[in-house]
Amino acid sequence: MGTQAVVSVTVGGRTAAKVVCGCNGMNAGRLAEAVRKLKVIPSSGEFFEMARDCDLGCGDCLVAMDAEMIVGGGGGLDPDDLDGGRYRATFDDPRFNPRWARGTADHVEVVDFPIPVEPAEDLAALAEEMG
Ligand SMILES: [Zn+2]
Numbered sequence: 251m252g253t254q255a256v257v258s259v260t261v262g263g264r265t266a267a268k269v270v271c272g273c274n275g276m277n278a279g280r281l282a283e284a285v286r287k288l289k290v291i292p293s294s295g296e297f298f299e300m301a302r303d304c305d306l307g308c309g310d311c312l313v314a315m316d317a318e319m320i321v322g323g324g325g326g327l328d329p330d331d332l333d334g335g336r337y338r339a340t341f342d343d344p345r346f347n348p349r350w351a352r353g354t355a356d357h358v359e360v361v362d363f364p365i366p367v368e369p370a371e372d373l374a375a376l377a378e379e380m381g
Contacts, residue, residue: 255306255357257281258344259291262365265344266291267316269298270337271307272349275357280304282359291363294319311349315341 255275259267269281281304285292292300298314298321301307310324315337323332331337331348340346340353347355 253357254347254349254355255359256345256347256355257285257301257306257359258361259285259297260344260360260362261291263344263362265342266363267294267297267314268341268344269301269306269312269314270348270355271301271313272311273308274306275355277304277306278357278359281306282361285361289363291316294321298322313337317341 253275254272255270255278257269257278258265281301284300284304285297288300294314294316297316298312301312301314306312308324312324313320313322313332315321320332320337335348336351337348340348343353344360345358346353347358349355
């Protein structure tokens with residue numbers, strides 16, 4: 251199926267990790283849900299594996315990236331588009347699909363984590379409650 255998807259993890263609105271695919275994009279919601287449960291920013295390698303587990307994209311089109319690394323791309327993608335090209339240039343826009351210049355995708359999911367994540371207060375309250 252030719253459904254494209256972009257799934258991004260942002261911290262305070264800033265892109266921290268992004269997955270892009272050209273098929274099976276309807277599973278983007280599953281990946282977004284998995285990241286929400288994870289509660290931490292996945293590395294590009296981890297994000298790639300999670301996307302595979304959610305049946306997002308395929309070996310040819312699935313790409314995961316974070317601020318440093320780009321993983322995947324299989325065959326069929328121009329490495330110039332990946333490295334130093336549009337994928338990297340548009341990374342900061344969490345909703346942009348770098349597979350083509352228009353930047354749109356059928357399925358777009360953005361999981362935003364607030365900064366900072368502070369579980370300490372809740373834990374203290376819980377400890378008090380439990381005596
Ligand atoms: Zn594919």
